[in-house]
Amino acid sequence: MVFKKYRIEQGDTLEAISKKQNIDVKELVDFHNSHNTITQSIIGDYLPIHLEYIYLPLESPIKEENKYAEDPKEFGRKVRYRCEQVNTSKINGNLAHFLQQNFQYVVKNNGKKNEFFVGLEDHHFDFNPTYLNPSFSFISKTEFIKNQVYFQISEENGKLSEVNNKKEISENWEEFKKNEFYNDDFIIQLRKTNEHAVRELLNMGDRQFSVDYELTEEEYRRNLFYFI
Incomplete structure (x- = not known):
């Protein structure tokens, strides 16, 4: 099942959100916890x-006809994996920057x-110098949009052959632009000094998440399991 992220607002309660989203409280909690890590679960x-978002089912007109939607019978095999990436650089023997990223995926x-x-499902990063953390926070949000992908594997070569939920990914990007993009700390700061760069980021996102983007399959084929 494709999901959406609901930003928790001041004064929100589980009961209030459930009424607003027309979903039973138990179903809301169960769905959120099944799509999240332990540290982000609701107990x-x-x-x-500390919770900023709740994961909710995305009701859309294509839900009934989308044969790739998650279903216990359709996706009976499931596994989670975690990976870590560490990058460092030194200048004259002194540490110039340090980046550690931890990822958790469900397959x-x-x-x-x-x-x-x-x-x-989860992305944690630690960057030194810390002033670059806002930019990585923004990148992380776009990674969550991009890496929620249904796809088919070619029987001939075992490679990704087709992405089946381009429309949902594109809709999630549009929702992010509408509700979060201009409220992001990195974008707020960037707009003060370089409005052109902000427009470029928007254009890049529009192009990358477009349903008609010709390189979609190639990019996923190259990068989807890059961190394994």
Whole structure:
């Protein structure tokens, strides 16, 4: 099932969100926890103080006809994996920068139809010097949009052959632009000094997440499992 991220607002409660989103509280909590990590899960009857978003089912007109939507019978095989990437650079023997990233993905498979789903569930990063953290925070948000992908594998060569949910990914990008893009700390600061760069970021996102983007499959084929 494709999901959307609901930003928790001041004064929100589980009951208020469930009424607003027309979903039972238990279903809301179960869905959120099944698409999240332990540290971001909801335990009990209250919203954790540190929680910024709740994951909710994305109701869309194509839901009924989308045969790639998550279903226990369709995606009966599931595994999670975590990976770590560390980058450092030195100048004259002194540490110039240090970056550590930790990722958690869920991979689901329908062996009968060679259909897969890969979803980024958690991304933690630690960058030194810290003044670059806002830019990585922005990049992380776009990675969550991009890495929620249903696709098919070619029986001939075992490679990704087609992305099946381009429309949903594009819609998630449009929702991000509408609700989060201009409220992001990195974008707020960038607009003060380089409005042109902000427009370029928007154009890049529009191009990359477009349903008609010709290089979509090639980019996923090259980068989807880059961190393994």
